[in-house]
Every structure is written in structure tokens, then in C-alpha cells.
Amino acid sequence: MKFREIFRYELTYQLSRLSTWLLLGVFLIFGFWILRMVTLTDGTYLNAPGTITFFTVFGSAIWLVTGGVVAGEAATRDVQTRMHPLTYTTPVSKRSYLGGRFLAALALNVLILLMLYAGFLLSLYGPGAKTQFLGPFRLDSYLSNFGFVALPTVIAVTAIQFTCAALSRRAIASYIASMLIIIFSQFGGTTVTYKLEWKAIGSLMDLLGTSIVAAMEGWTPIDKNTRLVLLEGTWLWNRLLWFGIAAGALMFTYFRFRLAHVLEQVSWFRFFRRLPEPLRHTAAAALQPSPAVWHDTSPIRVPNIARKFVFHTHVRQAFALAAASFRTIAGSRAGLTLVALLAIGTGLFATEYMEFYGVPLFARAQEVLNVLTPSLSSFKTQWIIIPLLTIFYAGELVWRERETGVHSLTDTSPVPEAFMFLGKFMGLALIITTWVAFLMMAGIINQLVMGYHHFEIGVYIKALFGIQLTNYLLFALLVFALHVVVNQKYIGHILAIGIYGFIMFASMIGVEHKLLVYASDPGWSYSDMRGFKPFVKPWAWFKFYWASWAFLLAMVAILFWVRSKEGGLKTRFQLARYRLRRHKVALLTAVVLVVIAGGFIFYNTNVLNRYVNTGDRVEMRAEYQRLYGQYENTVQPALARTNLLVELYTTEGRADIQATYLLVNRSKVAIDSIHISTIPQLQLTGLQFDRGVTPAIIDEELGYRIYALKEGLQSGDSLQLRFAFHINPRGFSNDGVDASIVANGSHLTSDWMPIIGFHEDRRLRGAVERLKHGLPPRPERPYLYDVSARNDARHAEPMDFEAVVGTSRDQIAVAPGALRRKWIEGDRQYFHYATNVPISHDYALFSARYALREARWVPHSPPVGQAHTDLATGPAEGVKPVTIQIFYHPEHNANIERMLKSAQASLQYYTQVFGPYPYSHFRVLERPGHGRGMHAEAMTIDYQEGYSLMNPDPEGLDLPYHIMAHEVAHQWWGFQLAPAAVEGSGLLVESFATYSAMQVVEENLGYEHLLRYLAQMRQEYEVPRSRAMPPLLRANNRFMNYRKGPFALFALRHYIGKDRVNSALRRMLQNYTTEPPLPTTLDLYKELQAVTPDSLYYLVHDLFAANTYWELKTEQASAKQTKAGSWQLRLEVDARKLTVDSMGVATDIPMHDWIEIGVYGARAAGESQAKVLYLQKHRIHSGRQTILLQVAEQPSRAGIDPRHLLIDLKMDDNSIKIK
Structure with missing residues (x-):
């Protein structure tokens, strides 16, 4: 039998298998579907070379996970079918045998990926194609992507898969090879590129082409529409490297493979050959049978064992099967080793990811768990290996007896199907439990490496063995049952991977209800402040629901369990009907449990709460604008004062709020109606005005009300509006629970409060979405030159504020303003706050078991030798001391003094350079969450727990200090200077705050420390990003506001001097208030020109106007x-x-x-x-x-x-x- 005949036979055989055609169909449908689902908004064509590159890489990643079936089958089929004693003795060379099978597998894998491109073409040019998003057809975009991206990937992966399967003589080795490639190439390459910053090496490790996709982030729309992927530079060396790896793998296979039967004892003989001569003889002698000492001729008495196959016996049988199944997986080369090594690596390399912008983190359990507990739907994690291993080993256990040829014996053993299923699943569950134990080991190693020794074992056990293990076991039972029912090993693998893919990408294809996505739940998180509690109830109900489904799937698997020659579909159904007599009670119980749990969840998510998916939310915003956008420019009174009475019932997660608004007509025309916007479905009670009104529109569904005034509100007149509402979550929604009010760490924002007039933030902004919903084109923000937008000061109007907040007796409630008094009534404590200076409409209320650090900032002139050269005098006259209060979780006290020093230094610098701080108090409050930034409100800054867990190196970057300085700066930039809501407004808020904070860092920590911060900021320049963007005066994204804007000011300072730049910023504060017309970046441009020498006008233009x-x-x-x-x-x-x-x-x-x-x-x-x-x-x-x-x-x-x-x-x- 020659090479050509082996190749033809293997190709024909594989094409006759259902699993092959299933793969071909899957990739054809995937290629068609993915381009029908995607919507591009940056001017890139759907058929652009860049778009085809992205989806080629994405499709190749999916093929990498599923394609092992082809190479594994080709390399091991003779061994699996026990035909190798015959085929290995035929007159065929090793080169023909291996070469024919490998090339057949390679041809099939190439064909599978070609189906992806066939799907692309059908989607782009078939019926219903989105022709308006297509550019010119370019054959070279498909040929270059296939030839330079997909084909080399297929060759390298198939070679590695074939090598592993052929040498181990087990098909599962090809799947293990795929996972090793994922770990090494993708996760390892990402770590090397972004953590170790060895970018060239990371690019060489990238097999799939994700580095090209990352580089495309720096391409302009024109680049994406025209540029092809070419074999040049690093990518050429990458492909050559992987071709070399593929060739090396095949050569290694050729020299190591033997056309001979491999005995189990081979490894022992090799061990003996390595022993010294004396030990070798001793070991050989030990294996010889002992000589007979005497001969006993008495008859042998065989014990009479009672054959009682009762429940207790079956339980023991199940445990024996579980132990055997566990040993089977644990004894394999990758069963425990792969996860263990990954866990050890995750722990040892903790310093590479337990950081934020280069700043180390305290390795508390809540931080470590973020790494160890991804959901099943998460695909950007190394722990994706656990579900994938579960899929493959479930198939191995189901098929173990049949592949080893002992099924004729085991299937006739007196073990019921239910206990066979249970025993094998218990073995798989024990393996998964061991894997989860490795995760816990990774967490503890992580903490040791980070120098943290408060391990919180109880939290680990709850999160890993209570929550994460539950997810893995539910998934394992689904996969196990699927393999049993399908009864085709490779088809079972493909279907299981497909289901796993559906779980990961369900939300992307519009399936968002958690009742429809297996093992899903509304999500959970753990934090030191609030613990697990708010999320436990919905999580438990969803897991009970999916456990009921798992029970039902297990019963179906038991009914269809295959024994001996019962593989025919008709026979299996007959046996299932027969077995149903014994299991109908259990099956009925499972159905009842599914109905009860599903009904209860549906009642909570769809009856007590409204189920709203992403499409519904977008449609609601579109409908809101269609119906009420006509009132966008209707003149409305200003909110001049807010009085609140808030009762927080933290242990119950609810609140009662009573409010009084004072509305003042600050316009020059009479107002005939009052428009009120609320969050959708918020029910206001007791709503009343202090003058006659007639309800015109009451739309609680969309949250819009119009009340016609019986007498117009004249210019300068005011009226009072009183209302109340309750925050009392009923059950839980599909998204879980609202964690605004929790047992410890309540955080109630002003978003809950009604606003006067049309709510601008609820407008549909995206151009594609507006077109899709029949709305006229409109820029996302008003143009910079829109004069009318400068006169719209609704978002900037200040108001007086007063609040009385009641909370639990052991908590401190905090609201804007000075604390007037506090008192206790029964088991509740009350706090009365009032402002002495108007604040913005952005505020929040807090309640927690806080510790308090209090200090006082007293303004002073700079010390001699450190005077600010841009000031003619010391602090402005009339500047009063400020009380600084930091409310924090008692266990999170590491950064408190740092925060206090930064706040004091910032108040000192900004007061001297830009003007006085307007309030008597400055508060900083911690709230639950993992975020590391801060959020500024008038006289208040709040931060999530993640900020408090930063642990700066004394010789490194003090990022918490800078973040605090940045947020303090917002008391000037954002609250005192409120820009018009037009393009570029972020430059006057975020860029100013960042630049101001840079000066505080330089002033107090030194220029050298500022250079560390600048170096960290500049790393975002190194991230591939498109140069296509508007001028800085029209800044419209985070990069421009937080990076490009501050650096432009920093550069200008080094050309014209810090004093001149600061004086331009100070004049912005002096010339503009919160009254219209509001400032824009055009005003900044004029101020900068005014302080810049004529010879450097070009620089101001280059930095800001172009x-x-x-x-x-x-x-x-x-x-x-x-x-x-x-x-x-x-x-x-x-x-x-x-x-x-x-x-x-x-x-x-x-x-x-x-x-x-x-x-x-x-x-x-x-x-x-x-x-x-x-x-x-x-x-x-x-x-x-x-x-x-x-x-x-x-x-x-x-x-x-x-x-x-x-x-x-x-x-x-x-x-x-x-x-």
C-alpha cells in the first residue's frame, strides 16, 4: 500500500464520517452568520481586508479548539480499532503511512477553514446582504488572509496535533495539544507582550494572528479598507518560526514512531536499563516468582458469596467506578498536570498581573478571586482550559470500556445504568474538585508571592468550592449526558464545544435571558465591605434551576445508556421506554423541579420585574426620543433647591425618599408647563405642586410627565414640587439585584432622582442605531461651533441642598453639606446635612460602618524658596480652612495618610494658583466595588475598594496620590468651570484636572516622580491606536481627554513656561461661571494664544487646532x-x-x-x-x-x-x- 493510496483512503474515510460534515457545516454557518450579525461604525467596509483579517483570526481560534478530531482520528484510528497488529505488519513504509495520514488530515482541516471563507462570501454577496456597507470586491484580501494567516496556522496546528496523537497513540492528545497551543501562544504570548514587555518575542509566539488584530487598532479606516496582511517584518519571522516548529514536530514523529505494538511494560524495561548493574539484577530477581517451599495437597475451599445486589451494593459499585474513573484521568499525562502547572504559574507570576498601571496591589482574597473565578461565559481567561478538559475527559470516561475492548464484560456486570452513570460522573466530579483545589493553591501562592499572609481561607472555600465548583459540575453533567445520548465520541466533542461556545457568546447573538443559557446566573461578586450577601439569593435560585435541568439530563442519559451491542437508535429508544418504568418517578421529579424553579425565576424576572434586553433598552431610548424629543428645547424652570428625607433600611435593601424641589424660572419668558423625567417605571407618589396644575402626560413606562400650569410661571417666579418614591426591589431581575442599598456600603446616587425637562443622556446617539430606528442623523455631541449649545446651562445650574438621612444605628450616613446634627431614635441613627454654597446636580448618599480619619487644611503661603512663581501674592484673601474627612472601611487603611496628604497638597496648590475652594468641607468616601478610580462630586469624592488595595512601591509610582490630586482638581474643573456640552468639553474638565494633578505631583513629590507618572501615561501611546481623530479642540474620547490633552498642555508649558499656562487656565475660571454662555475649547484657545509669543503661535495651532x-x-x-x-x-x-x-x-x-x-x-x-x-x-x-x-x-x-x-x-x- 503506497503513499497515494493511504492518502486517498484516509481522506475518503474521514469524509464519510458525520463528524467531518458537521464541522464543515458549522464553519460554513459560522462564516455566514458572523458577518450578518456584525455592525461596523467607523467607516470600515464589511468586506474590507481588515475586517476579513479579524474574522479569519477569530474563526481560526474556534477551529483550534474543535479541529483536533481530524488529526487525532487520522493518527490513532488503527490503535483505537485494534487493527494495528495487522496494519503495522503490511509492506508499507513509515513515511507512506505517516505522510499519507498527515496530509489527508491537513487537507481536511484546510477544507474546513475554506468553508469559513465560503460562509463569508455567502453572507456578503448572498440574498439579504448589507450592500450599503460593502466596498469593492478584492480577491486578494481573501487570498492574503488565507495564505498568510489561516493556512500557516492550519499547517502548524495539524502537525503538532498529529505528533502528539501519533506518539501517544491516543486521540485525546490532539485536544491536549490544542490547549497547550492556546496556553503557550495566546495567554503566554499576551503575558510576554504586555506584562514582560518583550513585544518582539510575544509577536513571534502568536500563532493565530492576534498580534495583527492588535496592530490594526492603530490603523485608520482607510488602512483597514485597503491594506493587506503581507509576509514582511515580524510576521514573516513568525510564520517561518511556526513552519519550523511544524517541520520539527513531523521529523520528531518520523524518527520516534514505530510500526509495532507497544507493550505496557516498555516503561519498566527502560527504567531497568537506567539502573546500575547490581540494582538491575536485584530488581529482576525481585520480580521472579518465589520458589515453592512446600506443596499443600488439601482441597481448596471456595467461599459461598451471597449474590445480593441491593442498594448498598450498588452504592459501593458506584464508588468503585468513581475511584477507577478518577485514577484513569489522574493517571493520564495531562489529567492533573496541566491544570496544576497552570495554577502554579498563575501564582508564581502574580506580580505580573496583580498590579494597576505598574502599581502593586494588596493580594486580598477579593482581588485574587477576580483572577480565579471567571464565569463560564468568559473567554478571556486561562481557566477556559477547565471546561475544555471537562469536555474531552467526559468523552474519555464514557467511551473508556469500549475503546479498551472490555465493554462486553463490564456491560454485562450486575451494575444498574444509574449507578454506572453516577460512578463515572463522580470520578469526573472528583477530578474537577481537584482542579478547583489547584485554583485555591494558585490563590494562596499568589498571596505569598505578593507578600500578603492574611489568606481568608473561608472566603476561598465559599467562592471556589461553593460557587465556582458548582458552575463546573453543572457544565460537566451536561457534557457527560450529551456524550451518552449522542453515542458518537467525536460528534459529542463537537456538539459539546458548540454548546460551550453558545454559553460564551449567547449575549452577542441576542440570547440574554439567563433562563435560556445553561448554567448562567445574574452574576455575583465578593467585596470586603458587602460580602457575598446581595447576590446569594438570585444565584442560588438560578443554580437550583440549572441543577434541576442537570438532574433531568442525567435521567435522560440513564435511559439511553448504551450497554454492549445496543447502539442502534431504534433499540436505544425501546430500551429507554423499558427503563422508564424504573425511573419514571425520578424523571417526573426532575421535570417538576425544572418547572417550579423556572416558574419562580420567571415570576421574579418577568412579572415582579420587567425583563429588558439590550434591544429593548435601545428601542426604549429611541421611543423616548421619538415621543418626547420635541420638548428638548422647551424652556423649563431651574432646580434651585433640593430637600430630602431619606430612610435607608440597609438590611432589607430598600429606601423611602421624600423630596421637595424649589423650581425657579430664570428665563425671560413665562413657562406654561412642567416636564419631569424619571428612570423608566419609577412610580412617584404624593406628587403635588404649590399651585394649580393639570396632568397632560403621565408615562411611567418611559419615565416622562408633563403638567400644565393653570397660571404661567413668570420670569423670576418660583414654585415647589413635592413627591416621594420607594426603592423596594421586588425579588430579583434577570440582571440580579440592585446593590445600591446593602447591609454595609449603601451608595445612592442622584440618578434615582427626577430631573426637570427632557433627559439629554437618554438620547440615542450612535449614527447606525439612529438610522436603524428611523431617527434623523445627529452628532453624538453638539458641534464645537454650535452657538445655541453654549446657552444651554441646564447641566451646570447650581442648587442648594439639604438632607436628613436615617440609617442603621451602627452606620454613618453621609450626604453633601455640613453635618448640622445627628441623633438616635430606637435602632436608627439620623444625620442632617445642609450646604452653605450651591452644588451641582451630581451628588450621592452613603451609609456604611465607616471608620473616620479627620483633619483640617489651613491655607498658608508657600515656604521660602518654594514660592509659586506664577503668583504675585500668597493665598487669596478670605480663603477659609477646610475640614477634610475620609470615611473608609476599617480594614482598608493602608492608603489613608497618603490620600490625606494628597488632598491637603492639592487644596493648597489649586487655591494658590487657580482660586479658593468654595466649600467648608471636603469628604472622601469608600464604597463597595473593585474599581480603582475615583468619582468627584461637589465637595465629595467617592472611590471603590479597589483603589484602597493599591500598594505603591516607595521607589515606584505613587498612583493613589495622583488620582486623589486629579479628583480634587475637579472641584475647580467641572464644578466651578462648567463647560458647554459640546465637542471638546472633556478637554476643559479631564485634561485640565490631569494637568493640574501633574503639577501637584511635581510640587510635592518632585520632578523625578512626575517623570515616572509621565512614563506610565505614555504607555498608552505605545498601544496600537489609530491616528485618525479630530483636533484636540474637538476632543471626543478618553485617550484625547486623559492623555493627549494633558500632554499638549505639558508640552506648551515647556515652551512658554508654567506660569503662562496656569494664568490662561486661571482666566478661564475668572471669565466664565456656571451662567450662560458657557465656555468651550475655543475660549481656551484664545487664552493660550494670549499668553504665547508670536513665534510659537504655530505650536498652539499644532497642538490644539490640528x-x-x-x-x-x-x-x-x-x-x-x-x-x-x-x-x-x-x-x-x-x-x-x-x-x-x-x-x-x-x-x-x-x-x-x-x-x-x-x-x-x-x-x-x-x-x-x-x-x-x-x-x-x-x-x-x-x-x-x-x-x-x-x-x-x-x-x-x-x-x-x-x-x-x-x-x-x-x-x-x-x-x-x-x-
Whole structure:
């Protein structure tokens, strides 16, 4: 039998299998469906090369998980079918045998991925195609993606899978190989790239092409529509590397594989051969049978064992099966080893991921559990390996006896089907429990590595063995039952992986109800403040529901359990009907439990609470705008005062709120109606005005009410509005419970409160969504030049505030304003707060068992020698001391003093530079959650627990200090200066706050510490991102507001001086208040121009009015010492300046710019920064040029723009070592 015949036979055989056609159909349907589901909003075509690249990588990842069936079957079928004693003795060479089978498997895998492209083409050009989103057809986009991305992946993976299966002679090895590839290539590559920052190595490790997808984040829409993936640069070396790995694997297989029967004792003989000669003889002798000492001729008495197969016997049989099943998996090479090694690696490399922007974290259990407890629907986690291993080992256990050829004996044993099923599942469950124990081990190792020794074992047990293990066991039972019912091992694997894929991506395809996604639940989290409690009830009911389904699936599997030759479908149904007589009570019980649990959940999620999916939410916003958008510009009175009486019942999770609004007509026209917007379905009770009104519209469904005034509200007049509402969650929703009010750590925001007029934030903004719902096109934010938007000050109008808050006796309630008094009534404690200065409409109420750190900031002039040069005098007159209060969870006290110092330093600096802090109090409050940022409200900052768990290195970045300084700055930028709600408003709030915080850090921690922070901020420049964006004056995203804007101000400061930039910002505060017309970035631009010399006007334009980038590179740097002892330097630099529009079209701009040239000496011992030998600005023109310099000391490094003041996305070539 020759190579060609083996290839043809293998290909024909595989194509005759149902599992092969199932894979072909799955990838055809997937390719068709995925492009029908996706909606692109950045101007990229659906058939663009970049789009095809993305979905090629995505499809290849799915194939990697499912495709092991082909290579595994080709490599091991003879062994699995016990035909190898015959086939291995035929006159066929090893090269023909292995080569034919491998190439047949490779051809089939290539065909499977080609079906993905067939699905793409049917979706893009078949009936119902979205032709409006298509560009020109380009065959090369499909050929390049297949040839340079998909095909090399298929070759490498098939080779590795074939190698593992052929040498181990077990098909499951191909699946294990797939998981090892995922761990090494994807999770390992990501760690190497982003944690260890070895980007070149990480790119080489990337088999699927995710590094290309990541790089495409930096492509403009034009790039995505036109650029092809080519074999060049790192990607060429990547493909060559994986081709080499594939070739090496195949060569290794060829030399190691033997066309011979492998005995189980081979490993013992190899062990003996490694022993020294004396030990070898001793061991061999020990294995010889002992010589007979005497001969006993008496008859043998065989005991008479009673054959009583009662329940107790069956239980013992089940335990014996469980032990055997456990040993089968545990004894395999990957059964325990793979998860154990992954757990150990996760623990040992804790320092690489237990950090936030380079700042280490306290490894408390709540932080560690975030890593160890992903949901089944999470696919961005290394623990995806546990469900995948569960799928494969479930199939192994179901088919173990049949594949080893002993099923004829075991199937005739006196063990009922139910106990056979139970025993094997118990063995699988014990393996999964061991895996979860490894997770706990990973957590403890993590804490030890991070130097944290408060292990909280009880929390681990509840989270891992109570919650996570439940999820895994439910999934395991589903997979186990599926394998039994399907009765085709490889089809069972494919279907199980398909179900797992559905669980992961159900929400993406519109299936959002947790009753329809197996093993799902509304979610849970653990935090030190609130524990597990708010989420336990809905979680338990959903798990009871899915456990009932699991019980039902188990009963179905028992009915269809295969014994001996009963594999025919007709025979199995007949046996199932026969077995049903014994199990009908259990089956009926399972059905009843499913109905009861499902009915109770449905009653909670769909009756007591309204079920709203993503599409419903979007439709509600569209309907809100269709019906009430006509009132968007209707003149309404301003909310001038809010009085609240709030009763928080924290243990019950509810609240009663009574409110009084004072509404004042600050317009110049009479108002004839009052419009009230609420969150949907909020029921207001006792609503009354202090003058006559007639209800015109009462829409509780969408949350809009209109009351016609019997007498118009004249300009300057006011009226009072009283109302009440209750927050009393009924049962639980599909999304779980609202954790606003909990036993410890309640946080009630102003979002619950009605607002006056049309609610702008509920407007549908996305262009595609607006088109889909029949709404006219409209920008997401009003244009920068929209004059009318400057006069809309509804979001900026200040109000007086007063509140009385009642809470549990052991808690402290906090609201805006000064605490007027507090008192106790029975088991409740009350707090009365009132403001002395108006605040914004963004506020919150808090209640928890807080510890309090209180201090007082007293304004003072800077010490001698540290005076702020931008101030002519000390603090402004009339500035009063401020009481600082930090309310925190008692166990989270590590950063309290740091926070206090930052708050005091910030108040001091901002008061001196920008003007007085307007309030008498400044509060910082902790609330439950894992977030690490802060949120600013008037006189208040709140933060989640994750912020308190940052543990800065004394020699590293003090990020908590900076975050606090940033949020304190919002008391000026955002509350005192409230910009118009137009493009660029984030620049006047977030960029100003970040830049101001940078100055506080420099002032108090030193310039060197500021450089650490800037280096961390600049890492976001290194993340691939598109250069296509509007000018900074029209900033519209987080990157522009938090990174590009602050760096633009920082650069300008180094050109015109810090004093001038600060004076421009201060004049913004002096010239604009919360009264219309509100400021925009155009006003900032004028102020910056006013303080900038004429010679640098171009820089202000480049930084703010145009989307400008510089490409600066030092080509060569050499130095030689002169006779006088100084050093002569010669620098070859290359410079380019360009502007990029929102679609990515770049235009070169001739340069004649002032740019810094820097020369640095060697870094002295104990110093973190090199000595500056020269740092001056030079006139730099476009192109390559030579710069000659002379310095007094021996230089070590030199370059252009060494401090990275200008926007250059590639910064690592600005400076180089001097030759």
C-alpha cells in the first residue's frame, strides 16, 4: 500500500464520517452568520481586508479548539480499532503511512477553514446582504488572509496535533495539544507582550494572528479598507518560526514512531536499563516468582458469596467506578498536570498581573478571586482550559470500556445504568474538585508571592468550592449526558464545544435571558465591605434551576445508556421506554423541579420585574426620543433647591425618599408647563405642586410627565414640587439585584432622582442605531461651533441642598453639606446635612460602618524658596480652612495618610494658583466595588475598594496620590468651570484636572516622580491606536481627554513656561461661571494664544487646532573628545510633521519648528535619572539634518525631543546611545 493510496483512503474515510460534515457545516454557518450579525461604525467596509483579517483570526481560534478530531482520528484510528497488529505488519513504509495520514488530515482541516471563507462570501454577496456597507470586491484580501494567516496556522496546528496523537497513540492528545497551543501562544504570548514587555518575542509566539488584530487598532479606516496582511517584518519571522516548529514536530514523529505494538511494560524495561548493574539484577530477581517451599495437597475451599445486589451494593459499585474513573484521568499525562502547572504559574507570576498601571496591589482574597473565578461565559481567561478538559475527559470516561475492548464484560456486570452513570460522573466530579483545589493553591501562592499572609481561607472555600465548583459540575453533567445520548465520541466533542461556545457568546447573538443559557446566573461578586450577601439569593435560585435541568439530563442519559451491542437508535429508544418504568418517578421529579424553579425565576424576572434586553433598552431610548424629543428645547424652570428625607433600611435593601424641589424660572419668558423625567417605571407618589396644575402626560413606562400650569410661571417666579418614591426591589431581575442599598456600603446616587425637562443622556446617539430606528442623523455631541449649545446651562445650574438621612444605628450616613446634627431614635441613627454654597446636580448618599480619619487644611503661603512663581501674592484673601474627612472601611487603611496628604497638597496648590475652594468641607468616601478610580462630586469624592488595595512601591509610582490630586482638581474643573456640552468639553474638565494633578505631583513629590507618572501615561501611546481623530479642540474620547490633552498642555508649558499656562487656565475660571454662555475649547484657545509669543503661535495651532503628529528619529550619534577636554557631538536626525484627518488621510506639513535636543551623561550610582549635559531647543526642518554640539563631560546618550514633549507615537527611536 503506497503513499497515494493511504492518502486517498484516509481522506475518503474521514469524509464519510458525520463528524467531518458537521464541522464543515458549522464553519460554513459560522462564516455566514458572523458577518450578518456584525455592525461596523467607523467607516470600515464589511468586506474590507481588515475586517476579513479579524474574522479569519477569530474563526481560526474556534477551529483550534474543535479541529483536533481530524488529526487525532487520522493518527490513532488503527490503535483505537485494534487493527494495528495487522496494519503495522503490511509492506508499507513509515513515511507512506505517516505522510499519507498527515496530509489527508491537513487537507481536511484546510477544507474546513475554506468553508469559513465560503460562509463569508455567502453572507456578503448572498440574498439579504448589507450592500450599503460593502466596498469593492478584492480577491486578494481573501487570498492574503488565507495564505498568510489561516493556512500557516492550519499547517502548524495539524502537525503538532498529529505528533502528539501519533506518539501517544491516543486521540485525546490532539485536544491536549490544542490547549497547550492556546496556553503557550495566546495567554503566554499576551503575558510576554504586555506584562514582560518583550513585544518582539510575544509577536513571534502568536500563532493565530492576534498580534495583527492588535496592530490594526492603530490603523485608520482607510488602512483597514485597503491594506493587506503581507509576509514582511515580524510576521514573516513568525510564520517561518511556526513552519519550523511544524517541520520539527513531523521529523520528531518520523524518527520516534514505530510500526509495532507497544507493550505496557516498555516503561519498566527502560527504567531497568537506567539502573546500575547490581540494582538491575536485584530488581529482576525481585520480580521472579518465589520458589515453592512446600506443596499443600488439601482441597481448596471456595467461599459461598451471597449474590445480593441491593442498594448498598450498588452504592459501593458506584464508588468503585468513581475511584477507577478518577485514577484513569489522574493517571493520564495531562489529567492533573496541566491544570496544576497552570495554577502554579498563575501564582508564581502574580506580580505580573496583580498590579494597576505598574502599581502593586494588596493580594486580598477579593482581588485574587477576580483572577480565579471567571464565569463560564468568559473567554478571556486561562481557566477556559477547565471546561475544555471537562469536555474531552467526559468523552474519555464514557467511551473508556469500549475503546479498551472490555465493554462486553463490564456491560454485562450486575451494575444498574444509574449507578454506572453516577460512578463515572463522580470520578469526573472528583477530578474537577481537584482542579478547583489547584485554583485555591494558585490563590494562596499568589498571596505569598505578593507578600500578603492574611489568606481568608473561608472566603476561598465559599467562592471556589461553593460557587465556582458548582458552575463546573453543572457544565460537566451536561457534557457527560450529551456524550451518552449522542453515542458518537467525536460528534459529542463537537456538539459539546458548540454548546460551550453558545454559553460564551449567547449575549452577542441576542440570547440574554439567563433562563435560556445553561448554567448562567445574574452574576455575583465578593467585596470586603458587602460580602457575598446581595447576590446569594438570585444565584442560588438560578443554580437550583440549572441543577434541576442537570438532574433531568442525567435521567435522560440513564435511559439511553448504551450497554454492549445496543447502539442502534431504534433499540436505544425501546430500551429507554423499558427503563422508564424504573425511573419514571425520578424523571417526573426532575421535570417538576425544572418547572417550579423556572416558574419562580420567571415570576421574579418577568412579572415582579420587567425583563429588558439590550434591544429593548435601545428601542426604549429611541421611543423616548421619538415621543418626547420635541420638548428638548422647551424652556423649563431651574432646580434651585433640593430637600430630602431619606430612610435607608440597609438590611432589607430598600429606601423611602421624600423630596421637595424649589423650581425657579430664570428665563425671560413665562413657562406654561412642567416636564419631569424619571428612570423608566419609577412610580412617584404624593406628587403635588404649590399651585394649580393639570396632568397632560403621565408615562411611567418611559419615565416622562408633563403638567400644565393653570397660571404661567413668570420670569423670576418660583414654585415647589413635592413627591416621594420607594426603592423596594421586588425579588430579583434577570440582571440580579440592585446593590445600591446593602447591609454595609449603601451608595445612592442622584440618578434615582427626577430631573426637570427632557433627559439629554437618554438620547440615542450612535449614527447606525439612529438610522436603524428611523431617527434623523445627529452628532453624538453638539458641534464645537454650535452657538445655541453654549446657552444651554441646564447641566451646570447650581442648587442648594439639604438632607436628613436615617440609617442603621451602627452606620454613618453621609450626604453633601455640613453635618448640622445627628441623633438616635430606637435602632436608627439620623444625620442632617445642609450646604452653605450651591452644588451641582451630581451628588450621592452613603451609609456604611465607616471608620473616620479627620483633619483640617489651613491655607498658608508657600515656604521660602518654594514660592509659586506664577503668583504675585500668597493665598487669596478670605480663603477659609477646610475640614477634610475620609470615611473608609476599617480594614482598608493602608492608603489613608497618603490620600490625606494628597488632598491637603492639592487644596493648597489649586487655591494658590487657580482660586479658593468654595466649600467648608471636603469628604472622601469608600464604597463597595473593585474599581480603582475615583468619582468627584461637589465637595465629595467617592472611590471603590479597589483603589484602597493599591500598594505603591516607595521607589515606584505613587498612583493613589495622583488620582486623589486629579479628583480634587475637579472641584475647580467641572464644578466651578462648567463647560458647554459640546465637542471638546472633556478637554476643559479631564485634561485640565490631569494637568493640574501633574503639577501637584511635581510640587510635592518632585520632578523625578512626575517623570515616572509621565512614563506610565505614555504607555498608552505605545498601544496600537489609530491616528485618525479630530483636533484636540474637538476632543471626543478618553485617550484625547486623559492623555493627549494633558500632554499638549505639558508640552506648551515647556515652551512658554508654567506660569503662562496656569494664568490662561486661571482666566478661564475668572471669565466664565456656571451662567450662560458657557465656555468651550475655543475660549481656551484664545487664552493660550494670549499668553504665547508670536513665534510659537504655530505650536498652539499644532497642538490644539490640528491633529498633528511628529515623527522624530535620531539616526546616528557620535562623539569625540577635543584637545581642550570637552566633547564634540555629531547628531544625524530625521524629522517629519503631518496632520491626519478623521478618516486617516495624512498630509505632510513643512517643518521649521523649535524642538529640544538633549545630551545625557552616564547614570550615577544610586541615581534613577541620567545627568543632563545639554538640553536646548533648535530649529528643525523636515527631513534629515546634522546637528553639531559641544559638551563639557563625556556623553552617553543623545537625541531629538528626548523628553517626548511632542506627539510622536513611536518614541523609542528619539534618542540613542552615542558611539
